[in-house]
């Protein structure tokens with residue numbers, strides 16, 4: 389079984405550096421089978437969100453796995469139209485009920501909804517204080533969102549989950565987060581498939597006897613980034629975790645850094661208008 393290194397947050401808790409993203413997996417059979425296979429391969433971290441509509445299946449798969457709850461790291465996120473203090477408290481309780489768990493390891497603000505995310509953060513701080521969330525963090529926050537949050541936050545986010553892959557390296561945002569000990573977690577780490585045919589990654593894969601997907605994920609691991617590739621296919625779930633038996637040379641890390649095109653797969657956090 390694969391053994392995954394852990395990343396320690398500034399609050400003392402830790403997360404496996406690689407987890408399974410479950411965006412776009414159907415609730416029920418698809419997500420349960422993917423998680424069962426992933427658990428058997430050694431995955432222990434699951435990244436879901438209220439908007440994915442599969443928290444029920446995620447909770448069932450955790451229960452069916454018979455893995456002790458404390459050995460599993462569970463992330464979910466408050467959706468944009470639930471933001472604000474009271475509505476976040478309500479949305480959180482609903483997520484807990486659907487998941488069928490009595491605590492969440494990491495709860496994230498999914499997107500920085502202007503005029504709302506400060507109050508949403510206050511609700512996360514309260515839930516954290518009440519012991520219902522072990523760690524609290526944000527997603528899709530730019531530097532200016534974090535700077536605004538810092539003015540009133542009692543707790544610093546432990547994580548900023550952002551789009552990050554070889555075509556969107558996000559060096560400045562990563563450096564800012566590192567200065568504040570906010571860990572970077574990469575969503576769409578494979579560019580939702582867009583980087584897999586990149587000839588540089590393919591060639592590096594041949595050099596190390598790995599696939600382009602494995603090279604992209606390994607590059608994140610060596611940058612101390614937490615990564616959550618999504619696949620519902622057993623062979624790919626296995627492929628994506630089989631990245632802890634090789635290391636990229638520094639020169640090859642630099643080559644992958646140089647693939648950056650500032651190319652986004654998903655929305656721009658400074659210009660989105662959905663879900664609220």
Ligand code: NDP
Pocket residue numbers: 408409410411412435436498527528549550574575576577578579580581584601602616617618619620621624625627628654
């Ligand atoms: P990924 O970069 O993880 O790519 C997933 C796609 O690549 C799927 O189509 C999958 O297909 C395919 N794939 C996975 N592994 C391989 C492989 N080894 N070889 C070839 N193809 C592969 O994209 P996601 O957007 O899903 O991001 C990952 C996770 O990040 C999400 O599941 C979600 O948890 C989180 N996320 C968070 C967001 C946020 O705003 N905070 C936004 C978007 C995602 P198949 O399943 O058929 O194998």
